Amino acid sequence: MKHEHNEFPSDMYLMLETAGATLNIAQKGQIINVNMLAFLDMDMKHKIIHSINMPELDENYHLRTFKIMPRAQNAHAYVNAGFLFKINVNDSGKVLAKPTIVFGGINPEFIHASNTESYVNGKNLFDRKILRTALKILDTELHPDHVLPDASPEYRKGLAEALFYKYVLGLSPPNLPKNLVSGGKILERPISTGKQDFETNQSVWPLNKPVPKLEAVTQCSGEAQYVNDIPTIPGEVYAAFTLTTVGQGYIANIDP
Secondary structure, eight states: OTTTTTSSOOOOHHHHHHTTOOEEEEEEEEEEEEEEEHHHHHHHHTEEEEEEEEEOOTEEEEEEEEEEEEESSOOOSSEEEEEEEEEETTTTTEEOOOOOEEESSSOOOOOOOOHHHHTTTTBBBOOOHHHHHHHHHHHHHHOOOOOOTSOHHHHHHHHHHHHHHHHHHTOOTOOOHHHHHHHOOOOOOOOOOOOOOOOOGGGGGTOOOOOTTTHHHHHHOOOOOOOSOOOOTOOOOOOOOOOSSSSSSOOOOOOO
16 A cells, blocks of 8 residues: 555554565565665566565664554554664663654655754764754654645644654653653553433432433443344345425325
8 A cells, every 4th residue: 555655654664664674575486675665666566575574673772663643543643653773772872873763644755854864873862952953853854745634734743753752752861850751651541431420300309310221231232233233134125215306296105
């Protein structure tokens, strides 16, 4: 889908590109290896993805991906992001190699924040001045398009920058103020619960006593059977509304 529609914010593509994966493409009896960026421009006629190669990463690599979406499941991302840094956390956060900073949901042409990647390479990511400059460079690189019904460009740009900041906080920089620690954590949502109370006038009790309707339990449990739950039977007929073209009409007879 990402190959056919570059503007699609594919979560799978973003994760593979963040990790530095490559694809083995089978064509005419041979297999060629391409990176994820080259794959998007590749003519895939009569070719298939044979397998995926994942690079081996040591303990100095810190990979994290994010997806901000309207709901928890079955929704495209407003913005998704992936970050892979080889960083010495014990040595003031020095970036040991050119990192990977990728975003989806910005515009069809944008994948890597290349200027930001180049700037932070070899620098101390935990230095506040370095981080501020990196965010300013990232701000100049992000140019979200405006395609309805997507969220506004301003909102998506702010999301992308906030996710980069959240990633840095998640690396637990030394001497991080307590009020910023939670910014790097993923929110934990417990199981939802609910309770409803009714106020009644007891002078007319029990006429206004709140009681659950008889079918409530079977409906909430999913046991209730509706018309659409019943399989089609032989000889079943359907009805539809139609509009007359000759003026007013009156029903003379109905055969039930």
